Amino acid sequence: MTPRLELPSGNGHDHRPLGVYTRPRGGGGWRDWITTIDHKKIGILYGGAALFFFLVGGVEALLMRLQLATPDGTVLGADTYNQVFTMHGVTMVFLVIMPMAAAFANYLLPLQIGARDVAFPRLNALSFWLFLAGGLFLNSAWLLGGAPDGGWFGYAPNTGIIFSPGNGMDFYALGLQITGIASLVSAMNLIVTVLNMRAPGMTLFKMPVFTWMILVVQFLLLFAIPVITVALFLLLFDRNFGANFFNPQMGSDPLLWQHLFWIFGHPEVYVLILPSFGIVSEVIPTFSRKPIFGYPFMVFSGIAIGFMGWGVWAHHMFVSGIGPISVAAFSLSTMFIAVPTGVKILNWLATMWGGKIRFTTAMLFATGVVSMFTIGGLSGVTHSISPADTQQTDTYYIVAHFHYVIFGGALLGIFAGFYFWWPKVFGHLLDEKLGKWNFWTMLIGFNLTFGPMHIVGLQGMSRRVHTYSP
Numbered sequence: 001m002t003p004r005l006e007l008p009s010g011n012g013h014d015h016r017p018l019g020v021y022t023r024p025r026g027g028g029g030w031r032d033w034i035t036t037i038d039h040k041k042i043g044i045l046y047g048g049a050a051l052f053f054f055l056v057g058g059v060e061a062l063l064m065r066l067q068l069a070t071p072d073g074t075v076l077g078a079d080t081y082n083q084v085f086t087m088h089g090v091t092m093v094f095l096v097i098m099p100m101a102a103a104f105a106n107y108l109l110p111l112q113i114g115a116r117d118v119a120f121p122r123l124n125a126l127s128f129w130l131f132l133a134g135g136l137f138l139n140s141a142w143l144l145g146g147a148p149d150g151g152w153f154g155y156a157p158n159t160g161i162i163f164s165p166g167n168g169m170d171f172y173a174l175g176l177q178i179t180g181i182a183s184l185v186s187a188m189n190l191i192v193t194v195l196n197m198r199a200p201g202m203t204l205f206k207m208p209v210f211t212w213m214i215l216v217v218q219f220l221l222l223f224a225i226p227v228i229t230v231a232l233f234l235l236l237f238d239r240n241f242g243a244n245f246f247n248p249q250m251g252s253d254p255l256l257w258q259h260l261f262w263i264f265g266h267p268e269v270y271v272l273i274l275p276s277f278g279i280v281s282e283v284i285p286t287f288s289r290k291p292i293f294g295y296p297f298m299v300f301s302g303i304a305i306g307f308m309g310w311g312v313w314a315h316h317m318f319v320s321g322i323g324p325i326s327v328a329a330f331s332l333s334t335m336f337i338a339v340p341t342g343v344k345i346l347n348w349l350a351t352m353w354g355g356k357i358r359f360t361t362a363m364l365f366a367t368g369v370v371s372m373f374t375i376g377g378l379s380g381v382t383h384s385i386s387p388a389d390t391q392q393t394d395t396y397y398i399v400a401h402f403h404y405v406i407f408g409g410a411l412l413g414i415f416a417g418f419y420f421w422w423p424k425v426f427g428h429l430l431d432e433k434l435g436k437w438n439f440w441t442m443l444i445g446f447n448l449t450f451g452p453m454h455i456v457g458l459q460g461m462s463r464r465v466h467t468y469s470p
Contacts, residue, residue, distance in 0.1 A: 037121035042128050043107030044425065049132050050099040056139065057091035060084050065449075071470040081466035082149040083168065087139070089152030090172065093272065094179055095135045097406065100414045101275035102131075105190060105214045107425060112211045114199025119192040127186040134178030141171035148172035151464065153265065154235070156246035156257040161239050170239060173232040180225045180232075187221040190214065205299070209292060212299045213278030216306040217271050223310075224267040231260035255320055262313035270309045272406060273373070274302060276413025277344060280366045283420050284348050287363040288355030294347045301340035301347075308337045318389045327386045334384035341377055345370060361435030365416035368443055372408025376401055379454065394464070397457025403450045412442070 033041060063084050067075040076084060106124065110117055118124045141147045148168040150159040159169045194215050198207070207215075235257070237243035244250035246257050285292045292298060314322055314330040348370050357363070379401040383389045392398060415438070422430050457463075 037117075037125045039106050039110050039117045039121065039124060040425075042124050043103045043105075045128055046099045046106060046131070047103035049128075049135070050096050050103060053091050053095035053099075053135055057088055057096055060088035060091065064088065067466060068468075071468055073467050076466060078466045079146075079149065082151075082464075083142075083147040085464065086148045086151050086168075086172075087142075090138060090148065090176075091135075092406070093152060093268070094176065095131075095138070097272045097410050097414070098179075098183065099131055101214075101217065101272070102127075102186060104210075104275060104279065104414075104417050104421070105217075108421065109190060109211055109214055110193065110197070112208050113194060113197065114202050115193060115197040118189050119197055120189050123185050123189050127182045127189065130182035130185070131179050134175050134180075134182060137178060138171055138175035141168050141175075144171075153261055154257070155261075156235070156238075156254040157248060159235060159239075159257075160247060170236065173236045173239075177229060177232055180229055183221050184225045187218040187225070190218045191222065194218075205296070208278075209281035209295070209298050209302075210275075210278035213274040213281070213302050216302050217274050220267045220271050220274075220306050220309070224264045224271070227260055228264035231257060231264070234260075255317070255322075258317050258320060259313070262316045263310070265316070266313045267306070267309045269405065270305055272410045273413075274305065276369060276410045276416075277302065279413045279417040279420070280348065280369050281344075283362050283366040283416050284351050284370075286420070287358045287360055287366075288352045289358075290351055290355040292347070293350035294343075297343055298347055301343040304340040305337065308333065308340070312337055315383050315389065318383075318386050319393045331384045331386055335381065338377065338381050345374055345377075360419070361430070361432055361439055362416045362420035364436065364439045365412050365419065368412045368439065369409055369416065372404055372412060372443075372446070376404030376408055379404065392457060394462055395457035396453040396461045396463050399463050400450045400453035400457060403446075403453075407446055407450070415439075415442070 033045065036042060036045075063076060064081070067073040067081060106118070109115075138148075144167065146166040146168045148154075148171060149166070150164055150169055150172070154169065154172060157163060159172075194207075194211065198204075234243070234245040238245050238247065244252050246252055246254045248254055281292055281298055311333045312330060314326055315334045318327055318330075352367075359367075379397070383392065383401075392401075419430055419435055422428075461468075
């Protein structure tokens with residue numbers, strides 16, 4: 001009779017054969033969530049934290065709308081209003097949409113390429129906790145002397161110690177440094193995961209479009225974050241150590257900040273929007289009952305958007321006196337970047353054309369992205385015409401354009417992803433009736449809020465003013 005093989009009992013079985021390097025095992029409870037290095041749980045943590053900050057950013061938006069609902073509003077004072085609109089922008093860009101994309105990337109990317117986990121699970125956990133620490137640090141400024149008040153773009157010299165004497169902009173610079181480290185570590189992690197950990201047979205051009213868009217975003221982050229890191233260090237040295245990088249009184253050029261910020265800032269726009277494009281490219285084929293139309297074109301147009309995004313930053317600076325040659329060059333590049341974006345729009349429409357479309361909540365949000373982002377893209381192309389851009393700069397037209405791109409493009413796409421992958425993550429469908437109420441309320445409210453801003457902006461209404469006369 002063959003003896004039965006048994007694992008040794010008691011202390012004879014080593015539960016941690018590699019010591020501290022042994023992969024943690026889920027034991028349940030809150031400690032497991034804090035110590036986890038599992039990509040799925042980290043994805044859920046990213047999503048939960050982003051939803052918390054979404055609530056914070058939404059309250060800040062509501063306070064601004066209440067202040068501006070009537071002439072001579074008294075809900076917020078001028079200084080408080082500056083802090084609220086600055087933190088609204090910082091929160092929505094850096095603490096909501098970016099981590100929400102990271103949530104989908106962490107949970108889904110290893111599954112879509114057949115990997116067990118990301119390449120460096122502990123670095124993945126570090127990325128999340130650094131992001132959360134940076135977000136809480138930024139918002140702690142409310143309790144420690146006042147929040148940042150220089151706009152999410154932080155234009156110099158308004159962020160200098162003379163015009164912003166509080167500590168708010170120091171929290172801005174340090175907080176964004178912390179979240180920037182999180183983004184940089186995560187970018188390297190996901191790039192290595194895609195390039196080195198695909199399952200056998202999973203070639204690059206068999207990867208889903210969502211995975212491709214996430215990969216492009218990680219390369220954008222890898223090269224964009226160091227630029228804003230340099231700018232934030234210079235700002236810290238200006239404010240705290242007597243440097244004069246942005247001080248025009250000492251012969252410095254405040255346009256240096258604008259160049260550094262927008263060299264980061266315009267790729268950042270595609271960091272926000274490309275994950276949504278990837279989600280839409282998963283949702284529309286599913287509910288059209290057709291494969292994605294022109295898969296290679298969808299992939300290469302995403303790569304082209306990422307590459308060309310580095311060559312359009314100065315269209316944010318046409319009114320700053322950069323010169324006619326620069327204006328002409330960046331006008332052309334701004335026109336050209338509309339081409340790969342248009343390719344995606346046309347391919348989504350071609351995917352739906354002739355399909356057996358089922359308008360689930362996820363599909364409604366995906367088609368909402370197509371329509372709203374088209375409006376935002378068309379208003380953006382008008383900025384390529386320098387005289388038009390000069391009229392539109394610093395008016396509510398810019399506010400409208402930006403929100404049609406970021407809310408209408410990125411955020412609606414994230415909601416499409418929520419409804420599409422919720423059963424995959426949590427095991428049950430979200431209620432379709434409530435979901436459709438969610439969609440139509442958001443879509444109608446969004447258009448009622450931001451659509452008229454195109455008109456008042458062209459009529460000359462300045463943005464970033466805390467009140468107005470009757």
